Amino acid sequence: MCKIIKVTAQDDFKLLIEFEQGHKVLFNMQRLIKTLPFLALNDLECFRKVEIEDKALYWPEAGGRKQTILPVRLTVDNILFAIRD
Template identity: 45%
Template sequence: MSKMVSVYASDDYKLLIDFEDGSNITFNMQKLVRTIPYFRLKDLPSFRMVKFDEKSVYWDAVDGIPEYLPLRLSIDTILFSLRD
């Protein structure tokens, strides 16, 4: 899979991910934001603050408070969950 070139967080808790080869995926996080590690992303402004690097999407800690569990999803994890 090629590198991610953009990630857009929609108002319905979906991530729209574009890759340098022109392909794209939509990752639905509606259920995931109801789990303990990702619960703070239920706040839509926090969810929209998604960032990305070549192989993962992530969210920085709010107000400089360190996270106990990093809010990072690798592209491999995302693609694996889309298989189900």
């Protein structure tokens, strides 16, 4: 599994994810943030607070929101599976 080394949140609810060995993915989360586990990320300020945790992305600020299912987290496998569609 690839290790995430950097993530940059875009204003259009996309993430620029950089992996070790120089690979990059522009991950569009516009549809995903409309689903129950990710509803809190519909707030752009919250969405921009994405952080890296080992081989996953997470949003620490989203955990305090009532409409989320904890944890608000995406693994590398989740990302690769979603872009496969």
